[in-house]
Amino acid sequence: MKIAVIGAGNMGGALIKGWAKSGLTTDLIITAQTKKTLDRFAQDYPDITTMLDNVAAVAEADIVVLAVKPWLVQQVIAQIQHILKDKLLISVAAGIRHERIDVYAMPNIAAELGESMTFIEEAEKAETASELFEKVGQCRIVPQHLMPAGMMMAxxxxxxxMRFIRAMMEGGIEMGFYPDDAKQISMQTMRGAVAFLQKTKLHPEAAIDKVTTPGGITIKGLNELDHAAFNSAVIRCLKAGLK
Ligand SMILES: NC(=O)c1ccc[n+]([C@@H]2O[C@H](COP(=O)([O-])OP(=O)(O)OC[C@H]3O[C@@H](n4cnc5c(N)ncnc54)[C@H](OP(=O)(O)O)[C@@H]3O)[C@@H](O)[C@H]2O)c1
Structure with missing residues (x-):
């Protein structure tokens, strides 16, 4: 099964690296606007086929993943439409719809490490797309109305x-740690929180109770977050992109 990735930028590149990591290198054909972008991949992944010609790339593929900027989707589909035939066309472009696109997918850049949280919109060929995106992380097939929420959350x-990690770093630096140390401490603390919730399956508040001594210092910090409307800020942040 040959996969053409049209647009080897931040998102396309993360998918390419993730799929390569999962062993798909010889199945990948990738394109970009400039040779410079392709050369970087050719150097790191000699088994991947690189091309500047989208039509030639699509001609060789069974599945086409469109990862160009949203405003280029229409133009690229017009360019490749005659050669698409019944090939599966998946788009990861945010918020752009086109009648020829078979599946809308919304991955994130952790695909590069096999850790994406990808949303796929319900469609006839969603399962086939899901099998591909499961190679780069977790995948959920959701109805169309949940795609924007999925995009905002993942x-x-x-x-x-990452912004939360930066905030924690800045607090750590103010209290006396060097930036690299503050970053490592913040990331490991976050990793620990995620691992704890995954293992115990506890609701976050039940897990927080295990860390919080009545009259102690953890509750002082938690209440400061509440006074600063932390929950509300996160909820408003997630909903901001839906407007
Ligand atoms: N970044 C994210 O975290 C993220 C997450 C989910 C979805 N997305 C979606 O992914 C898409 C790409 O975003 P991005 O952040 O990856 O953008 P980007 O870094 O600018 O990458 C776009 C890529 O498209 C290439 N390109 C431009 N015109 C082309 C053409 N005509 N034919 C083939 N390739 C072409 C560019 O080539 P050059 O490198 O040679 O210029 C570049 O590699 C967007 O639609 C976005 O909504 C992004």
């Missing part, structure tokens, strides 16, 4: 989580 959400 596609964009990864940036919000």
């Amino acid at each position: 596609g964009c959400g990864i940036a919000y989580v």
Whole structure:
């Protein structure tokens, strides 16, 4: 099964690296606008086929993954439409719809590490697309009305989580740690929180109770977050992109 990735940028590149990591290198044909982008992949992944010609790439593929900027989707589909025939066309472009697209997918850049949280819109060929995206992380097939929420929680959400890590780092630096140490401490603490919730299956608040001594210091920090409307800020952040 040959996969053409049209647009080897941040998102396309993460998918390419993730699929390569899962062993699909010889199945990948990738394109970009400039040779410079393709050369970087050719150097790191000599088994991947690189091309500047979208039509030639699509001609060789069974599945086409469109990963260009949203405003280029229409133009690229017009360019490749005559050669698409019954090939599966998947788009990861945010918020752009086109009658020829078979499946809308919303991965995030952790695909590069096999850790994406990908949303796929319900469609006839959604299962086939899901099998592909499961190679780069977890995947959920959802109805169309949940795709924007999925995009905000995972596609964009990864940036919000990174912003939380930055905030924690800045607090750590103010209290005396060097930036690299503050980053490592923040990331390991977050990793620990995720692992704890995964293992115990506890609701976050039940897990928080295990860390919180009555009259102690954890509750002081938690209440400061509440006074600063932390929950509300996160909820508003997630809903901001739905407007
Ligand atoms: N970034 C994310 O985290 C993320 C998450 C989910 C979905 N998405 C979606 O992914 C899409 C790409 O976003 P991005 O952040 O990856 O953008 P990007 O980094 O700018 O990548 C776009 C890529 O498209 C290539 N390109 C431009 N015109 C082309 C053409 N005519 N034919 C073939 N390739 C062409 C560019 O080539 P050059 O490198 O040679 O210029 C570049 O590699 C967007 O539609 C976005 O909504 C992104």
